[in-house]
Amino acid sequence: MSSLALAVATVFLLLFAVGVRRDRRRFGNAVLLGLAVTFVGLGLLAGIEDAPPGVAETVMLGGLLVVGLGPIVLAGLLCANGVKMVRKEGRSPGNLLSLLAGLGMVVVMGLAVAAVLTRSPVLGTIVGTTLLVLGYVSFLFLCFVGYAFLYGRLRLRRDAAYVVVLGSGLIGGRRVSPLLASRLDRGREVYEKLAARKRRDGTAPLLITSGGQGPDETLPESHAMADYLVARGFPPDALVREDRSRTTEENLLFSKELMERDRPGSACVIVTNNFHAFRAAILARRAGVDGQVVGSPTAAYFWPSATMREFVAVFLQYKRVNLGICLTLVLLGVAAGAKL
Structure with missing residues (x-):
């Protein structure tokens, strides 16, 4: 059993390596990596009976604590x-x-306790079905978080002609927020690294500030972003303003138009906050943008909700598959409960 699980894990690792080589921005890579890690874990658990005395008991105790208290x-x-x-x-x-x-x-957890105490088949079915769906969604969430962590640590590409900084809302309709300032500071850092390298065609990179004007804003986000950079010594002639976009998808599409107009076929580095980087990479792939996405630091307390929000958006991008699987799990849970 152990060798079989490890063999399956090896297959998924090979598929993962092929997927990453083809395009690092695919969510499928995250799922393949998650499956590989899952089967490695199953293989190790299956082989635990061959471990030295005391190891199996320690692992079992640790597992019970995680399941019970986690x-x-x-x-x-x-x-x-x-x-x-x-x-x-x-x-x-x-x-x-x-x-x-x-x-x-x-x-x-309260429903689970109630189902055990009352021995209610209806509550048992509801809890069992809910756990099936939560198990699937939790697996995808862990895949998303794990691969996003790896993606955020890729080396900065050397051939980029543009740095694209994605906008976010302004404070008071005209001032750059701390979240956006973090993106701009990171974008400047990336620009300076690229500018220090000699491109094959001898041209210097350009930085695109991308963001339109919201209904509660007195100027386009891209203009406030550019003003922020210029006030801190950034060269104005290296800035391009994309001031039509309202969403991340439009940020990417309209920035692509500007890049194709002035330097056709150019690659870029896209800058956003780190919790948003992997989803932005998925969107860049869908928009046909040849771009690597890098993240800027975000306050730790902001991470959980922001990461959940990003995951929900990715989950719904593949809603036919995901909702179809969730519906299947619900039907299986109900069918199993009906037989009890």
Whole structure:
């Protein structure tokens, strides 16, 4: 059993390597890596009976602690983070995600306890079906987080003619926010690294500030972004303003138009916050942009809700497959419950 699981893991690792070589920006790479790690874990567990005395017992005890206490600790941490997020960032739906996730875990654990105590087949079916769906979604989430971590540590490409900094909302409709300032500072750092290298055609890179004007803003985000950089000594003649976009997809598409107009076929480095980097890479691939995405630092408390928001967006990009699988799991759970 152990050798079979490890053989399956090897197959998934090979498929993962092929996928990364073809295009590092595919979500399928994350799933293949997750499957490989899962089967490695199963192989190690299957072979634990051959481990030295005491190892198996220690692993079993550790597993029981993780299964028993892990969800409780995680729910508490998510709720605490959610409260902090609301205090610092406001009560927008995106900022409530970690709090809602923590409360959702508490509800599911409460239903599980109630199902055991009451021995209710209906509650048992509801809990079992919910756990099936949560197991699938959690697996994809871990795949997303793990691969996003790896993607964010790729080497900076050398052939980029452009640096594209993606915009976000302005404070008071005209001032760059700390989140956006982090992107701009990182974009400048990337630009300076590229400018220090000699391109084959002898041209210097250009930096595109990308962002249109929202209904509550007094000027386009790209203009405020450019002003921020120029005020800090960035050369104005190295700046290009893309001021029509309203979404990340439009950031990429309209920036691509500017790049193709002035330097056809050029590659770029796209800069956003680190929690947003992998989804931006997926969107860049879909938009046909030849671009690597790098991330700028983000406050630790912002990570859980922001990462969940990014995952939900990616999950819904593949909604036919994902919702189809979730529906299948619900039907399987209901069918299994009906036989009990």
